[in-house]
Amino acid sequence: MEFRVRYAPSPTGFQHIGGVRTALFNYFAAKSNGGSFILRVEDTDRERYSTAYLDDLYQTLTWLGISWDEGPIKGGPCGPYIQSERLEIYQKYAKQLVDEGKAYYCYCSPERLEEVRKKQEESKSEYQGYDRHCRSLTEEERAEYERQGIKPVIRLKVPTEGKTTFHDIIMGDITRKNKDVSPDPVLLKSDGYPTYHLANVVDDHLMGITHIMRAQEWIPSGPLHILLYQAFGWEPPVYCHLPMVMGKDGKKLSKRHGSTSVKDFRDKGYLPETIINYVTLVGWALDGEREIFSKEDLEKCFKIENIHKAPGVFDYKKLDWFNGYYIRQKSDEELAQLIKPYLESAGFKADEEKLISLAHAAKERMKTLSDIVSLSSFLFEDVPVADKSLYVAKGSDDEKTLSALKRGSEIFISSLERGEAEEKIEEALLELSKELEIKVNGVFQPLRVAITNSQISLPLFDSVRLLGMDETKRRIKRAISFLEEK
């Protein structure tokens, strides 16, 4: 049997970590099983829908390099893959259930439903949900409502007796008493749009989905979906409920935990490799040892059996570590292209050659691509350090610092102009430090602060190379006269 899975997001928000993780698991399961990955847009919530979110969905998947075998834009044999373009299908199937006595029209107003809900809350009733008022309407009552022009919804007749069980590959059997299943949920809304439950079941069946991999938050509606499959007389697919991604406090990951949309991470300068690798590792492991996986690796070795049961906490620190790792893996040329837009948006301009040597110097110091801005700002803005004590290294003093800067810069600059090797210059500066009876850093620090306007910087030789000799000399001269001031 062919292995067919789908990712079926609702464009009611930007793609977030949880959603993307579901997409990734589906995609990798499809690839490693030689199956198909289908993308389906569940845009039945017209209130929250926005094309910006739909664009974000396509952009995010494209950025990650996740392509779909069937779906919007690309097409396929089971299209259309956008639910708002399939309305007649759902309406037809909903009517079919009504005709067969498995569903019914409901004319209750939102106000009445609200009232029912309020009463249940007040009476602290065990029973929650719709009171099935319209389930037993007579033909006359129905005709009367129709005459009033009330647009009905269609609700499923959920059995009140018995229980429903479904099997989940990672969770095992999950059983729920029918009386505890959502009481007669809406299948078709009064605006003619289907609800998630109807559209989902109908499409999964029509599109030949064999495995449903979705977040564990859907477990409670599992039995309901089984009941729907039974009502239609269809064979349900295999279920696989994925553990959820949580924030530090153990609650469902949300904005208050920090960035959660992939767009945010992309903007900050996280690489797609990072997102793919780390996100897959929340709730999945190959053998517990290996942790570095490329997309291509996962397309081969991802196994559904290795998915964990328990929810996992999203660790921003570990994400940073992965990002730093993948940045270090880039060639200088690749990294130069990646940092370019960040410099540009900071108003920093650099030619290709400079970008490459900047990438080289900064590579090991970056956690995100946006770090390049603070790392390189000394090249583009000149804000001298105005606190003399910051020029003084540990174990040195004002006087020694000044002479270290004067004599050190002389050695430094003349050697550089003679084109001497870095090691030789370092040696010469080491000599000077011995003579002044301070540590090497007592010589390097004043130079560093003078040249890079900061105590923390890229390596000095790299900094000078990037800055240029003229500017370097100017800044040193300025620092010397600043330190000479009383």
Next chain:
RNA sequence: GGUUCCUUCGUCUAACGGUUAGGACGGGAGAUUCUCAGUCUCUAAAUAGGGGUUCGAUUCCCCUAGGAACUACCA
């Protein structure tokens, strides 16, 4: 409240019922280099609690505790 699910270092996780319970991030210590990073070495850190089953339980069963999700004409 009701229903369902979950439980190994702080976090992500590994361990056909038999291991000194392993790895990674983060933490701590040290080495290296001009600072910061990076790299290398070392280190602390866990089977939620209680009962069973078994020669032997992280692993199987039960109870307790804790946590989570769901409970819409949202998905």
